[in-house]
Amino acid sequence: MTKTAIEFKGIITYPITPFNNTGDIDVPKLEQLIEQLICTGSNAIAPLGSTGESAYLNDDEWTLVASTCVNKIDKRVPVIVGISELTTQNAIKRAKIAEEVGADAIMVLPASYWKLSDDEIFQHYVSIAKAVNLPVMIYNNPATSGIDMSPELIVSMFKSISNVTMVKESSGDIQRMHKIRLLSNNELPFYNGCNPLALEAFAAGATGWCTAAPNLISSWPHKLYEAFQAEDITLARELFYLQLPILEFILKGGLPSTIKAGLKNNGFDVGDPRKPVFPLSLPQVNKLNILLKELASAES
Known part of the structure; x- marks a missing residue:
């Protein structure tokens, strides 16, 4: 596999995992949500992240x-x-399942109980990448994984592991994206994973934006991406600042609680998050509803 075998651009959306009244996965609602996300401009779909409650x-x-x-x-x-x-071992097992069902790529987030060394992280990716013939997206999200991968380590894996082809950077530090670009001579596609950094990340050259926001605010993220593609920075700023209150709320309120509450507000009840995660509190639900109404009024 070459580094350019598959290219991913634009808005990469995380769907939630809907549950029915008995706590089982609600397949029809998942299918309905996927259709909605595609129709409103998602350029790729990334199931089974934290938004999708993969850990549960x-x-x-x-x-x-x-x-x-x-x-x-x-x-x-x-x-x-x-x-x-x-x-x-478990990461390889699930990577193979992803390949068997027909996924186009895998997004690998190393999780830590013991603090892992760079060598241990590197070998983790080597072992997973060797087990499948899929492009691998490195995912750096220290807030959820307990592991913070430096730009140097990320670029080293990109240069050394043939099917590591891209990185999602979610540390919330825009300087990481600049460093990745410089260290890789702009050869490593990087994707923003921190909602409030969307404007800065695209300005820095991000290939895409990985976000759960389209579940709630439809095509707004895609409009921002299109504005950058058209090199209309003035429009991009306007679109971003209209979305920013909800993007910040999603980040602070936690996933998947905020997304499931917002979907319910929009008339699409997908159940509560699995315990130990709580549903969004009533005051937070009310705040989210106000933000969604404000954005809807801006669109009209």
């Missing part, structure tokens, strides 16, 4: 979500399946 799904449920998404999308846009496991 058993193997059968995880496989069901992966296969449902791949089948429903049916090659219309790329599918990047999230892999986040404490052990390399």
